[in-house]
Amino acid sequence: MKAALWYDKKDVRVEEIEEPKVTKGYIKIKVKWCGICGSDLHEYLGGPIFIPVGTPHPLSGNVAPVVLGHEFSGDVVEIGENVTKIKIGDRVTVEPIVACGECPACKEEKYNLCSSLGFHGLCGSGGGLAEYTVFPEKYVHKIPDNMSYEQAALIEPIAVALHSIRMANFKTGDTAIVLGSGPIGLATIECLKAAGARLIIVLQRKSIRQEYAKRAGANFVFDPNEVDIAKEVKKLTDGVGVDVAFETTGAKIGFDTGIDSIKYEGTMVITSIWEGDVSFNPNVLVFSEKKIIGSIAYRHEFPSTIALMSDGRIKAEGYITKKIVLDDIVKEGFETLTGPEKKKQVKILVTPDKSLLSES
Template sequence: MKAALWYEKKDVRVEEVEEPKVTSGYVKIKVKWCGICGSDLHEYLGGPIFIPVEKPHPLTGNVAPVVLGHEFSGDVVEIGKGVTNIKVGDRVAVEPMVVCGKCPACKEGKYNLCSSLGFHGLCGSGGGFAEYTVFTEEYVHKIPDSMSYEDAALIEPIAVALHSIRQANFNTGDNALVLGCGPIGLATIECLKAAGASLIIVLQRKSIRQEYAKKAGADHVLDPNEVNIAEEVKKLTGGVGIDFAFDTTGAKIGFDIGIDSLKYAGTMVITSIWEGEVNFNPNVLVFSEKKIVGSLAYRHEFPATIAQMSDGRIKTEGYVTKKIALDDIVEEGFGTLTGPDKKKHVKILVTPDKSLLSDCKE
């Protein structure tokens, strides 16, 4: 079968690989759609970050090259011995967590903080940029008949945003600043709307993404090249500052503006993955009791995300800006998202089945 493999930074290849076999407790999935994630882009431009290179991953035992892709949907075509909750023919999405189940974090139910954490599509256990993949039954979720496979491929990034809002301890009526409106930023706006935010302000430089943010529900979209964001945020909040800031930029400008925009005792949640370090003076936290909270992936959020997407509380219109074949992932996928047109796009979906592209409307 065909699959897209990461060999090293800026080296992704579509190659023929052996079709995976089902083992006990696992299910085999024929992939319909898989999204290109910001994490995939970080690995492409600056990796390895999560991908094991010299030292094998402790759970998979694998090193690069690895099959990429962790935001995907498909059909179950085979089940292994002992599988009871999933059957052949089920329409599913995968929560791509590769965890040990034995460490203190896993035993507390915080499996996203597993001491041996890996992600399907990054750690060598297979991935969604392939015709088929296999994964443990525990993290395979059925999707409603009313949900399209394209929407199901968006469950994973939206769950990332939902987890960040839960990490913030966000309450109905609170206000928020979202730093950046790529896929996770836009998902964060949607989740904040569903959570009952009273005011949503977004930082985004001038591009089509400003319009995407407005369509997603942002009340104000501010360009840091045109205004002092922190000052504008204070004006919009009666001189107080924002309750919560959500950084999805992974850049110092987002970090600094987020902290400066917070009210006293406000909280900044960092959802972004960083390729380098950032410096700041801890006094900005001490003197006003502001907080910085990390948010990694998700845990137990897939069912809630599926429910809120299904009943329309979280919308996906306009989220997918391009659909491509697996054969074209390097040029049309990674090339587009790292090239001059990158800010025109939110989410690019990839399919190993070219027949699905005949019905696509980009």
């Protein structure tokens, strides 16, 4: 079968590899659509970050090259022994967590904090940028009949945003600033609207993404090149600041603006993946008892995300800005998302089945 493999930074290749086999407790999925994630872009531009190189991943036992892709949907075509909840023909998505199940975090069901955490599509256990993939039944979720395969490929990034909002202990009526309006930023805006946010402010440099942010539900969108965003936030909050900041850029401007924009005892949640260090003076936390917390992936959020999308509380409209075939993933996918046209894109979906492009 064909699959997209990461070999090294700026070295992704579409190759023929062996089709994966179903084992006990596993499910085989014929992939319909798979999104290119920000994590994939970080690996393409500055990796390895999650991808094991040299030393095998403790759970997959594999090293690069690895099959990419962790935001995907498809049909179940085969099930292994002891699979009871999923059947052949089911329309599904995958929660792409690779966890040991034995460490203290896993025993608390905080599997996203597994001491050996990996992600399908990054750690060498297979991935969704392929014709077929296999995964444990525990992390496979059925999708409702009213949800398209394309929408289902967006469940994973929206679950990331939903988890970050839960980590922030965000309450109805709270105020927020979202730093960046890429896919995770837009998902965060939509989740904040669904959570009953009173005010949503967004940092986004001038581009079509400003319009995307407004469409997703932002009340105000500011360009850091044009205004002092923290000052604007203070003006809009009677000089106090917002309750929560969500950092999705992985850039110092987002980090600094987030800290400066939150109120006393406010919280900044970092969901972005960073390619380097950032420095700050801890006194900005000490003097006002502000908090910075991290948020990685999701745990137990997939069912809630599917329900919120299915009933329309999270619309996830306009995310998909381009659809391409797997063969073209480097030029039409990675190069587009990292080149001069990147700000025009939100989510590029990839299919191994060329016939799906003519249907869409």
